[in-house]
Amino acid sequence: MISNQIKRLIVIAGPTAVGKTDFAIKLAQYLETEIISADSRQFYKELNIGTAKPSPKELSLIKHHFIGSHSIHDYYNVAQFETEVLNLLDSLFKKYNEVIMVGGSGLYIDAVCNGIDELPDVDEELRQELNEIYEEEGITAIQEKLKFLDPEFYETIDKSNPKRIIRALEVCIATGQKYSEQRSNKNKERSFEIIKVGLNKDREQLYERINLRVDQMVSSGLVEEATGLFESRHLNALNTVGYKELFDHFLGNITLEKAIEKIKTNSRRYAKRQLTWFRKNESYKWFNPNELEEVIDLIKRT
RNA sequence: GGUACCAUAGCUCAGUUGGUAGAGCAACGGACUGAAAAUCCGUGUGUCCCUGGUUCAAAUCCAGGUGGUACCA
Numbered sequence: 001m002i003s004n005q006i007k008r009l010i011v012i013a014g015p016t017a018v019g020k021t022d023f024a025i026k027l028a029q030y031l032e033t034e035i036i037s038a039d040s041r042q043f044y045k046e047l048n049i050g051t052a053k054p055s056p057k058e059l060s061l062i063k064h065h066f067i068g069s070h071s072i073h074d075y076y077n078v079a080q081f082e083t084e085v086l087n088l089l090d091s092l093f094k095k096y097n098e099v100i101m102v103g104g105s106g107l108y109i110d111a112v113c114n115g116i117d118e119l120p121d122v123d124e125e126l127r128q129e130l131n132e133i134y135e136e137e138g139i140t141a142i143q144e145k146l147k148f149l150d151p152e153f154y155e156t157i158d159k160s161n162p163k164r165i166i167r168a169l170e171v172c173i174a175t176g177q178k179y180s181e182q183r184s185n186k187n188k189e190r191s192f193e194i195i196k197v198g199l200n201k202d203r204e205q206l207y208e209r210i211n212l213r214v215d216q217m218v219s220s221g222l223v224e225e226a227t228g229l230f231e232s233r234h235l236n237a238l239n240t241v242g243y244k245e246l247f248d249h250f251l252g253n254i255t256l257e258k259a260i261e262k263i264k265t266n267s268r269r270y271a272k273r274q275l276t277w278f279r280k281n282e283s284y285k286w287f288n289p290n291e292l293e294e295v296i297d298l299i300k301r302t
Numbered sequence: 303g304g305u306a307c308c309a310u311a312g313c314u315c316a317g318u319u320g321g322u323a324g325a326g327c328a329a330c331g332g333a334c335u336g337a338a339a340a341u342c343c344g345u346g347u348g349u350c351c352c353u354g355g356u357u358c359a360a361a362u363c364c365a366g367g368u369g370g371u372a373c374c375a
Contacts, residue, residue, distance in 0.1 A: 041339055077336035107338050116335050161342040241339045270339050
């Protein structure tokens with residue numbers, strides 16, 4: 001009976017600190033289902049306070065996936081996430097008609113919803129080589145390389161963004177083909193339907209919540225957590241708001257007070273970037289986090 | 303109560319011999335397919351405290367008021 005029904009993925013997205021975790025748990029309780037986290041920092045088992053992971057109590061209420069599922073020492077990327085989530089959904093949809101995916105990492109959500117092109121993973125050595133060229137010879141050096149290897153892509157790319165340029169170069173060099181020719185610009189077919197819910201609040205209220213939450217993180221021991229991770233600060237997983245500012249303080253560059261202030265500022269900016277990402281996607285229906293009933297209505301009607 | 307100094311963007315402040323204003327931070331808008339809490343691009347948002355005066359023209363000079371700070375009583 002259950003297996004004949006249409007399967008649906010309910011995506012809950014929105015800026016940091018808007019109240020996604022709590023909302024998703026309530027919705028999961030109503031739908032009697034499980035939650036997949038789409039948060040590129042909550043994957044890491046070593047990061048807890050600074051990533052605002054659901055609490056042990058919250059985790060005991062509803063089964064969560066991709067919370068603390070990986071280590072900061074392991075390489076991880078969006079494509080792996082897409083594969084792992086699709087596999088997981090296969091099994092979850094055998095038990096449930098609806099599954100919830102909640103998170104703030106737009107790229108990761110899109111990879112699950114629309115798919116991502118099959119391109120080679122990063123070759124660490126090649127990336128390092130290109131980074132060295134960038135650091136030693138400047139952005140012009142890598143711009144010129146890309147202009148030569150993939151002029152079409154070079155024309156459309158953000159030319160002052162070194163990470164974009166280096167990624168495109170990696171693909172061109174690793175495959176011997178142009179990056180632009182390997183991108184399909186097509187969404188992959190999914191065997192399930194997707195309902196996208198965006199959560200947002202008044203900007204002023206959101207910022208108050210962000211500021212308050214940072215203070216709470218500090219009282220819960222964020223500084224101590226960061227101290228324990230100081231030796232790992234070079235890892236990509238720790239290029240993260242809440243940690244990098246404290247590392248800067250440990251290095252003696254800024255006061256603790258200043259570091260905390262910067263965590264707040266950087267969190268606000270992160271929230272803004274998240275909103276930019278989600279807003280341009282017209283398939284999101286927007287709600288205030290206190291509108292659980294309205295979202296349930298939407299799910300029933302759709 | 304008296305004297306001095308100050309009042310310009312959300313904040314801290316610049317502003318020349320009078321020609322309706324600009325820096326840092328904050329903020330705002332955007333881009334983004336294997337680093338994405340990353341990375342990158344763009345944008346001054348103003349009753350120059352108020353009222354009156356001088357002047358072709360006032361943030362700027364003058365008078366008064368209001369608010370603040372310091373010192374003296």
